[in-house]
Amino acid sequence: MSQDHSLNPETMPQDPAKATMEGKHKHLGLWIFLGGETVLFACLFGTYLALRNSTAGGPSSQDLFGLELVFLMTILLLTSSLTSVYAIYHMKNNDFKKMQLWFGITALLGISFLALEIYEFAHYIIDYGFTFRSSAFGSAFYALVGFHGGHVAFGLGWLIALMVRNAKRGLSLYNAPKYNTFGLYWHFIDVVWVFIFTVVYLMGMVS
Amino acid sequence: MTENTNTNKINSFQREKNRDEMRQQIITFALMIFFTMIAFFAVMMGISSTFVIPLLLVLAVVQVGFQFYYFMHMKDKGHEIPAALIYGGIFVTALVIVTFVAIIWW
Incomplete structure (x- = not known):
């Protein structure tokens, strides 16, 4: 092969994700994207805060939300953040199999989170008749939480594509930045969820 | 060796x-x-x-x-631009939330 980027202990750079110019650019590019994502979610949060009491006689946040489910979802997503840190740790130690294993666990935790969210929405729609069109509160709620769920679903597709595509390639300076970029995106999804469970669920149950 | x-x-x-x-x-x-x-x-x-x-x-x-x-x-070192981007995002977030919440104040 003319360009062999695969890593062995002699050629292993300190941070394989940022050892190449392409890797550095991917890292910066993702942060620019995350800056934009912050603004996107800012608009959704602002809308939600403005409309959360406009229930139009329908169910309010106190009628709907339950702590147990949200707590479980929070723990799942928080743990998946830690498992992706573990995966990046193994990437830095040039252990491809363990990295794939921990990213696999991350994917499973993400899938469980998404399944619980679908269950939650189905529960609101079937048992309370609370839909996107029920009230301004309903629209703002499903737009914000659903957009976050969409990000989780997109991240899962991204991760699974990465893991399958590179399964037989092993770790190299070509794919290390790709995994690292995904790791950062996944942490950001967790950051958004921290504010969702605080602002939407916990504050919704208090006030 | x-x-x-x-x-x-x-x-x-x-x-x-x-x-x-x-x-x-x-x-x-x-x-x-x-x-x-x-x-x-x-x-x-x-x-x-x-x-x-x-x-x-x-x-x-x-x-x-x-x-x-x-x-x-x-x-870590070399994260000045990411920090600037995120703090920029947080600044916009604060503006948006103050604006949207102030709209419904009255």
């Missing part, structure tokens, strides 16, 4: 460094779980909302700080 032992030394040094970083991140994770528990307990106990809401927001901000600085490595 001497060169070979030298690379091994660098590798073991790197490994040690990575392990230290991992240890830090596990502590970060434990603290984040702990803060989450406090937040949920505070709501379950039904303490008055004037006290609980500021507490919840502070806990969320601390957790997000942990995510950015430890899990996403914003504490």
